[in-house]
Amino acid sequence: NEASCRRTNNRQGVVWNVCGRGVVATYLGDFETAMECFDECDQLLAHEDTSQRIANGYVALVHWMRGDNDRAVALSDEVIALASASKPTAYHIYLGLSAACEVALAQERFERKERERAERVVKLTRAFARIFRLGAPGALTYQGTLHWRLGNQLRARRAWRKAVAEADSLSMPFESARAQLELAIHAKDRGAARIAQRAFDELGTRWWAQRSLA
Numbered sequence: 001n002e003a004s005c006r007r008t009n010n011r012q013g014v015v016w017n018v019c020g021r022g023v024v025a026t027y028l029g030d031f032e033t034a035m036e037c038f039d040e041c042d043q044l045l046a047h048e049d050t051s052q053r054i055a056n057g058y059v060a061l062v063h064w065m066r067g068d069n070d071r072a073v074a075l076s077d078e079v080i081a082l083a084s085a086s087k088p089t090a091y092h093i094y095l096g097l098s099a100a101c102e103v104a105l106a107q108e109r110f111e112r113k114e115r116e117r118a119e120r121v122v123k124l125t126r127a128f129a130r131i132f133r134l135g136a137p138g139a140l141t142y143q144g145t146l147h148w149r150l151g152n153q154l155r156a157r158r159a160w161r162k163a164v165a166e167a168d169s170l171s172m173p174f175e176s177a178r179a180q181l182e183l184a185i186h187a188k189d190r191g192a193a194r195i196a197q198r199a200f201d202e203l204g205t206r207w208w209a210q211r212s213l214a
Contacts, residue, residue: 015044015052016092023095026062027174029207034062051089054082057096064103065207073107076100080121088128094135097125101142110149122146137167137175141182148186157187173199174208181212 002021005013022037038059045052057079064072079096104118122142129135144159160179167176177199184193193212200209 011044012049012052015041015049018044019052019055019058019092019095022062023058026058026065027203027205027208029065029205031062031066035059038062050082050086051093054079054086054093054096055090057082058099060096060103061099064099064106069103069107072103076103076121077117080117080124083124084120088124088131091132091134094125094128094132094138097121097128097135098138098142101125101138105142105145105149115150118146118149134170134172137163137170137172137179140166141175141179144179145182145186148182153187157183160187174203174205177203177208177212181208184212185214 002014002017004010005017018037019041022034022041025031025034025037038056041052041056045056057075060072060075060079063069063075076099079100083093083097083100100121101118104114104121107114107118110118122139125135125139125142129139140159140163144156144163147153147159148156160183163179164176167173167179177196180189180192180196180199183189184196197209197212200206200212
């Protein structure tokens, strides 16, 4: 645990624990704690640890949730650059990739620059999912949203429903609800909205639960 890692001066173990706390805090909507955790990670992190630098890019999502879109985009671009220059050999890089996908696909303006950013990070996430199956539900969800943003509604719905099925098969309730949320937001699927809201409420992920009501 974190205490023993600190006691034995296991810097990598401390980084993993603190990053994990930051992710949990983000899920729970405690953005102040999340920011403190990721700030500590940055201070502890060895510059050459590329995979953890990508994972720490999850903080981009925190900035976006707090309404700082410019900072979120800048951090997402850093994640994309780092991930593009390396192979997906560590499972925890999914944290940064998923955050970058969320930010890229949520941009109100979606012209050439924004589209290319979204296409690039979704492609990276799909490559990750081919190695680590735990990334498959998210990759499908983001691919679906990309399809929707590009005007292919049928392919989007298919991807989101496949994401739900994949997440359920892996017992990943948040990822299942996240895909249902896309069906609710874009396809105006009221049944999906109810499922997403109930799941987010049960998981305690209040920011996402509130979004499912929007």
